[in-house]
Amino acid sequence: MKTVLLSVIAVIILAAFQQNAPARSGRPEYTSDGHLKMPENYRQWVYLTSGFDMSYSPSMQMGHHMFDNVFVDPVSYKAFLEAGTWPDKTMLVLESRAAKDKGSINKAGNYQDTEVMGIEVHVKDSARFPGKWAFFGSDDGKTGNLFPPEAQCYKCHAEHAAVDTTFVQFYPTLLPIATGKGTLSAGYLKESAGEGKK
């Protein structure tokens, strides 16, 4: 009886541990209550780009400078090189870091701080999400909370993103591939044509 009890406790502890364990596979993994297990090793994935103080709203003022770094899981990256678009189970990570200016021998411009200020994951999982893709944010870097379908990010990505609701127009090594493969979205092509006429 004692052995059975100990085994049950062990299973409960193990299950609890796995619930909170970050994912290491590079494939989307979820907790039983629908949270995304945040990818632990995304810094070893493929880097796509960084932005500096980027904003889609002209009035947004942050009061400090920021970097955004974007990573994609290596399997999906290789698939994109072949197809010019993303396969199912793609995961893109947006990591935000504060920008520092003066430090060590740096005299001008900005470099990235050691502290991560935010992580968001954009996941393609067609069987799970009605719109194929979903956004997750995380407070602790372990558990990803689903952004609800009415969140502004979904509409903005659907309308303006260059490839399959992702902002490939800002990923310098992927934009030429999508252009060559003819996978740019109608919305993006229309906006680009408008820019060319200005």
Added chain:
Amino acid sequence: MKTVLLSVIAVIILAAFQQNAPARSGRPEYTSDGHLKMPENYRQWVYLTSGFDMSYSPSMQMGHHMFDNVFVDPVSYKAFLEAGTWPDKTMLVLESRAAKDKGSINKAGNYQDTEVMGIEVHVKDSARFPGKWAFFGSDDGKTGNLFPPEAQCYKCHAEHAAVDTTFVQFYPTLLPIATGKGTLSAGYLKESAGEGKK
């Protein structure tokens, strides 16, 4: 006789091709006349950081905004996580890209342009270089030209870099590791202490 002649021509063409072929191994490779074969697939290496308009000289004005992205070969990255410093054969790549501002839906800040404006490689190869490390620049992205030992970069890295002549103080995921492993250079520690007193 004709077969022999054709074989000789084929060997010469192949040798010429290999001379100009970029390296794919992630380890330093050189041409017979001492140039570095530039790493072709560094964008699939491990990303370390990006800088924006960084300058070590307060008077430098570029007239345009720039991003610098830094990558390291995956084998050396894993070794750094263990040891807090770089193994022999480490290769760090500095990629420069122009920054764009208005484009697509971006209204503020900057994103990276598709055109690469420059690539430099910092190579640790103790048997080959008297100072263990060497810098290479490239005009065509294929052949790396050695920076001569009197170039300013060697002196600056030797005096100010946080770990083993590399600017780990600007690599946000590696600085805490080097700090923990106690591998920060005396020069950097002295300068940091000075900053703390200001």
